[in-house]
Amino acid sequence: MNTLLNYPVLKKLSSLHWVIAILFASTLYVTVCNLFFAEGTLLHVSDYTVSLLGKYLCYALLALAVDLVWGYCGILSLGHGAFFALGGYAMGMYLMRQIGDRGVYGNPELPDFMVFLNWTELPWYWAGSNNVLFMIVMVFVGPGLLAYLFGSLAFRSRVSGVYLSIMTQAMTYALLLSFFRNEMGFGGNNGLTDFKEIFAYSLQSPDTKLALFVATAIALAAGYAVSHFIMNSKMGRVITAIRDAEDRVRFVGYQPAHFKVWIFVVSAMLAGLAGALYVPQVGIINPGEFSPLNSIEIVIWVAVGGRGTLYGALIGAVVVSYAKTRFTAIMPEAWLFALGGLFVLSTLLLPKGLAGLLDKLLNQISPRQTETTANAEKPAAVEVK
Numbered sequence: 001m002n003t004l005l006n007y008p009v010l011k012k013l014s015s016l017h018w019v020i021a022i023l024f025a026s027t028l029y030v031t032v033c034n035l036f037f038a039e040g041t042l043l044h045v046s047d048y049t050v051s052l053l054g055k056y057l058c059y060a061l062l063a064l065a066v067d068l069v070w071g072y073c074g075i076l077s078l079g080h081g082a083f084f085a086l087g088g089y090a091m092g093m094y095l096m097r098q099i100g101d102r103g104v105y106g107n108p109e110l111p112d113f114m115v116f117l118n119w120t121e122l123p124w125y126w127a128g129s130n131n132v133l134f135m136i137v138m139v140f141v142g143p144g145l146l147a148y149l150f151g152s153l154a155f156r157s158r159v160s161g162v163y164l165s166i167m168t169q170a171m172t173y174a175l176l177l178s179f180f181r182n183e184m185g186f187g188g189n190n191g192l193t194d195f196k197e198i199f200a201y202s203l204q205s206p207d208t209k210l211a212l213f214v215a216t217a218i219a220l221a222a223g224y225a226v227s228h229f230i231m232n233s234k235m236g237r238v239i240t241a242i243r244d245a246e247d248r249v250r251f252v253g254y255q256p257a258h259f260k261v262w263i264f265v266v267s268a269m270l271a272g273l274a275g276a277l278y279v280p281q282v283g284i285i286n287p288g289e290f291s292p293l294n295s296i297e298i299v300i301w302v303a304v305g306g307r308g309t310l311y312g313a314l315i316g317a318v319v320v321s322y323a324k325t326r327f328t329a330i331m332p333e334a335w336l337f338a339l340g341g342l343f344v345l346s347t348l349l350l351p352k353g354l355a356g357l358l359d360k361l362l363n364q365i366s367p368r369q370t371e372t373t374a375n376a377e378k379p380a381a382v383e384v385k
Helices: 007-036 047-070 080-097 112-116 132-156 161-180 206-231 234-251 256-282 292-305 311-330 332-349 353-365 367-377
Strands: none
Touching (some): 047 080, 047 292, 080 132, 080 256, 080 292, 132 161, 132 256, 206 311, 234 256, 311 332
């Protein structure tokens, strides 16, 4: 046990191995307690809790995407809610087509909102939306293409700092206004909802909800592994160097804009995947997901958890989301004030976030063990006569 508490060893394993191990153990626990313990018993995990935890994992994946660009590359994006929503709409389009003639109007081809608006045929951009492979491709291509176009224009023009943050927020708000319009063909203010099934399995089935939770945990583990690999590669070191001293990176022969665009696209794809997994678990996607406030809240998750640590982003997303669930049930009108206060307190008292606090606690757990291990590794002194 003392060896496991040795901080250098724990630090070496904590980044990837510990996160995957904790995800695996948590997913296994929830699965077993949901399937094998009867409702009303102490260890039972309800279907509602399973869906709620699945939503938290989606948020964790979204926070991971923001930490890639902000924590490691220094790009403060206030528009990642747009990539999240685009991935969600790609999944929502597929789920709407799976309803078929079970809708209110019984039209086998057109979703109910199109029939209500007197549309006679599907828009061209809905073509192929009933194909699962097309949906999977669009979940990544939609957010990735938007990120590439935006990043190419912004980063190659050397827009940075607060100006870039304002531009990302303006992009998100423009999409919000666009998707609110009925003419866009995405359900207007109501968005896409009333889903029936996914991959021929009912979304109301407890087994389907549990399967979506497990799939989200797997996606989060895969996303974390990819992010960990990128940031520990040579490309990751260049990206971190761009955050710390972009001019020096440019002077030694690298093109910072290329690296910024690349990591921005990868981050957008992770956010799109989070949105796609989020929609079938909550049952709706509407233009409200494009709200700039949502993007700001994502940044707060990362700040509270600890930017530039990957695992800190996961912790922040889960902790703040859980706090929001509890606080809004008690005083919903005061949540925004509480969120702002949480951000200010974490900035003043925990500049490195919860991840920094965790590191500090681990340093204090076994300082003597660490010192003993360090002394044991030193070569024995040889007395010279």
